Amino acid sequence: MPVVIRRLLTLAFAALAAASGCGPSVQSIYEGSVRFEHCYRLDLEQDVATSHRQACWTSWLDRYTYGQSRDRLEYARRRVRAFATGDADRPVLRVGQAQAEDSRQFYLVVPAPTSVHASPPPIATRTHTVAEVPKTAPADSAKTSEKPAPADECSTACKASFSSCNQACDPAAPSAACKSCDPDYKKCMQRCFE
DSSP: OOHHHHHHHHHHHHHHHHHHTOSOOHHHHHHHHHHHHHHHHHHHOSSSOHHHHHHHHHHHHHHSOTTOOHHHHHHHHHHHHHHHTTOOOOOOOOOSSOOOGGGGHHHHHSOOOSSTTSOOOOSOOOOOOOOOOOOOOOHHHHHHHOOOOTTHHHHHHHHHHHHHHHHTOOSSSOOHHHHTHHHHHHHHHHHHTO
């Protein structure tokens, strides 16, 4: 074989070997994950000194971030920043407490798909429910503790002015004077809250 062909084949094999070696290996991802969990465990233990926890997170950021997810990287950076600012508090692990209703609302609101070929459910679905209104106390105690809303008197005057402006209007054929009722009301309400 000529020398040129040998060199081309050698370059091709070298390029193939370099391309197949790109990316994190399973071993490096595993080591990073195990080390992250170790540092997280140290964070949750009460008997571990702050300096050990800080050293663990710093070494994880220096050596084990290759192939790790962004949320882990951000968490480790936040912990190192917290130690640098003097915040040595341990994170609180909330096990067994009821989750906030809003955090799982996506799973509770959207029905399960009925077909494999159905489009995915929307992820921005939110329903806002109104909590039960507490029962009011007797009328005597309500009068003493009731506080008027801000600009309540002014807004009442604006509503009265708006009503009197609209009384003379014919809904079938609104005049120019009737069209000015809405902007006048809006300006009046703005003045109330200035």
